[in-house]
Amino acid sequence: MSLRAVVALQLGTLDLDVEVEVRPGELVAVLGPNGAGKSTLLRAVAGLQPLDRGVVEIDGRVVDDGDEVFVEPEHRPIGVVFQQYLLFEHMSVLENVAFGLRARGVRAAEARTRAHDWLARVGLDEYAGSRPRALSGGQAQRVALARALATDPRVLLLDEPLAALDVGTRAAVRRDLRQHLASFEGMRLLVTHDPVDAHALADRVVIVEDGRVVQAGTLAEVTARPRSRYVADLVGVNLVRGAVTDGVLRTAAGAHVVIADAPAGDCVAVIRPHSVLLTREAPASSARNVWPGVVVDLDRRGDRVRVDLDGPLPLTAEITVAALDELDLRPGDAVHAAVKATDIEVAPT
Amino acid sequence: MRLPIPALAFAAVAVAFFALPLVGLLWRAPWSGAWSYLTADGALTALRLSLVCSLWATALSIVFGVPLAWALARTSFPGRGAVRALCTLSMVLPPVVGGVALFFALGRRGLIGQYLDRWFDVQLPFTTAGVVVAQTFVAMPFLVITVEAALRQLDLRVEDAARTLGASRWYTFRRVTLPAIRPALVAGAVLSWARALGEFGATITFAGNFPGTTQTMPLAVYLSLETNPEEAIVLALVLIAISFAVLVGLRDRWFGTRTTVAA
Numbered sequence: 001m002s003l004r005a006v007v008a009l010q011l012g013t014l015d016l017d018v019e020v021e022v023r024p025g026e027l028v029a030v031l032g033p034n035g036a037g038k039s040t041l042l043r044a045v046a047g048l049q050p051l052d053r054g055v056v057e058i059d060g061r062v063v064d065d066g067d068e069v070f071v072e073p074e075h076r077p078i079g080v081v082f083q084q085y086l087l088f089e090h091m092s093v094l095e096n097v098a099f100g101l102r103a104r105g106v107r108a109a110e111a112r113t114r115a116h117d118w119l120a121r122v123g124l125d126e127y128a129g130s131r132p133r134a135l136s137g138g139q140a141q142r143v144a145l146a147r148a149l150a151t152d153p154r155v156l157l158l159d160e161p162l163a164a165l166d167v168g169t170r171a172a173v174r175r176d177l178r179q180h181l182a183s184f185e186g187m188r189l190l191v192t193h194d195p196v197d198a199h200a201l202a203d204r205v206v207i208v209e210d211g212r213v214v215q216a217g218t219l220a221e222v223t224a225r226p227r228s229r230y231v232a233d234l235v236g237v238n239l240v241r242g243a244v245t246d247g248v249l250r251t252a253a254g255a256h257v258v259i260a261d262a263p264a265g266d267c268v269a270v271i272r273p274h275s276v277l278l279t280r281e282a283p284a285s286s287a288r289n290v291w292p293g294v295v296v297d298l299d300r301r302g303d304r305v306r307v308d309l310d311g312p313l314p315l316t317a318e319i320t321v322a323a324l325d326e327l328d329l330r331p332g333d334a335v336h337a338a339v340k341a342t343d344i345e346v347a348p349t
Numbered sequence: 350m351r352l353p354i355p356a357l358a359f360a361a362v363a364v365a366f367f368a369l370p371l372v373g374l375l376w377r378a379p380w381s382g383a384w385s386y387l388t389a390d391g392a393l394t395a396l397r398l399s400l401v402c403s404l405w406a407t408a409l410s411i412v413f414g415v416p417l418a419w420a421l422a423r424t425s426f427p428g429r430g431a432v433r434a435l436c437t438l439s440m441v442l443p444p445v446v447g448g449v450a451l452f453f454a455l456g457r458r459g460l461i462g463q464y465l466d467r468w469f470d471v472q473l474p475f476t477t478a479g480v481v482v483a484q485t486f487v488a489m490p491f492l493v494i495t496v497e498a499a500l501r502q503l504d505l506r507v508e509d510a511a512r513t514l515g516a517s518r519w520y521t522f523r524r525v526t527l528p529a530i531r532p533a534l535v536a537g538a539v540l541s542w543a544r545a546l547g548e549f550g551a552t553i554t555f556a557g558n559f560p561g562t563t564q565t566m567p568l569a570v571y572l573s574l575e576t577n578p579e580e581a582i583v584l585a586l587v588l589i590a591i592s593f594a595v596l597v598g599l600r601d602r603w604f605g606t607r608t609t610v611a612a
Binding site for chain 1: 509517525
């Protein structure tokens with residue numbers, strides 16, 4: 001009982017050939033740059049884009065084999081949250097949520113009752129009579145989610161659910177989304193270009209670049225062992241969990257991380273390896289964060305070197321080969337790692 | 350924004366250009382005898398015929414024009430441009446030419462008409478049905494181009510969203526596409542209706558001028574201009590009043606509404 005998608009198709013300049021599997025109760029994030037073919041993969045699973053070759057199988061039932069079998073989108077057990085939410089403007093919020101039920105022949109009164117229930121679950125029942133254009137981006141997303149879940153799908157597909165939001169509201173909406181997604185027991189496939197989304201929401205990631213899967217696994221695996229420079233840039237980031245008070249995140253091990261935007265509560269700070277500056281002596285600079293550390297490992301990739309540090313705050317830094325030569329670093333050497341507060345991204349967990 | 354004075358002056362001339370003929374009619378209107386002209390048997394018959402035929406033509410334009418617009422907007426096939434040109438040709442064709450063409454296609458000796466006559470005993474020329482055919486011929490393109498433009502502007506992904514929610518193509522069309530293009534559909538229908546109501550050339554060529562059967566208001570106005578100019582003026586004013594009332598009445602309600610989707 002799972003979702004298996006082996007998708008091969010040509011669409012304009014895109015040459016997509018990927019395989020993704022989502023097990024029951026799992027949330028898999030397909031991560032990759034814009035134009036990598038992520039959304040096309042999602043559309044193929046939804047039945048909005050027929051396969052050239054491959055197979056899409058939901059709970060053991062083949063819904064597209066690139067040949068004879070093609071189940072129309074309306075007959076697939078799916079729900080989709082689109083990037084722009086695509087709510088029906090001419091309907092009320094309630095009618096939007098009830099739409100799928102009505103389309104499946106549920107009687108009007110019952111569809112309305114169930115739509116009300118769903119709106120209440122996402123905390124928007126008071127907007128039942130409003131038009132979608134009266135909603136904020138975050139509210140529209142919750143309506144889109146309620147609309148997609150109201151038909152009780154086996155698979156929930158989410159296409160860049162946070163990309164349409166401005167940066168200011170994204171973190172809060174992401175936290176809400178995480179909560180709502182956790183209450184859905186089916187399979188969830190999320191497409192995003194933002195590693196923070198994947199970190200905050202996904203159990204496993206599949207990284208797609210130029211229409212091919214370049215790496216897949218749990219976040220911990222992929223983050224620890226990025227197989228290419230591209231993956232390293234994308235997910236090979238330092239994740240620091242802790243509690244934030246007064247603009248300072250404190251880890252369980254007692255390290256302090258000064259951050260620029262200041263939410264409160266349990267957060268994860270994302271520190272990109274290339275924003276970590278390494279020096280032999282304690283630096284006198286504007287960087288708000290300086291931690292002592294010991295080099296434990298050096299991993300050279302092309303002209304870059306990933307330096308793993310141990311200390312109160314274990315970190316991975318990325319420096320050039322030239323910088324490595326100049327610093328003359330070896331495992332066991334003591335260094336200082338500096339990071340500007342403004343280079344640290346923070347997401348509530 | 351303030352318009353420059355010359356532009357305002359030209360705009361004012363344009364308004365006057367449209368208003369003056371109306372004023373001319375009002376100035377010459379025989380107000381004392383207007384009621385008797387209006388209630389005369391011939392006038393009422395022509396008015397009733399005009400309304401019935403133009404509404405039929407509008408209905409036929411919708412029934413056939415919406416699928417045509419949909420096909421032009423959503424499908425891609427070789428020669429689509431030529432098909433679109435063909436289907437909107439009657440907008441630019443002199444209506445008399447359209448009437449003649451219809452005659453040779455659907456007349457009793459016409460390409461199709463001879464079989465309609467022989468097999469089904471149906472004759473279109475010089476009948477009320479012929480009036481409807483002639484009016485539909487010239488009116489439908491207005492609906493087709495208006496609805497096609499609206500369909501092109503519509504975000505196809507909204508229909509995708511409906512499909513993923515379990516809606517069939519037909520349900521999606523009825524519940525999502527149609528409501529979204531409704532303003533354009535109404536606008537197109539009104540334009541078609543107005544064109545059908547004013548139809549003269551194709552009607553008189555294809556359907557003739559028989560009082561009670563094919564003599565619509567424009568024909569009655571033209572004919573009475575030679576025999577009784579005062580009656581012509583009254584009939585013309587009635588035609589103008591009806592068209593004007595419909596355009597004004599619908600404008601605020603429908604034409605101002607924009608077709609948009611959620612962002």
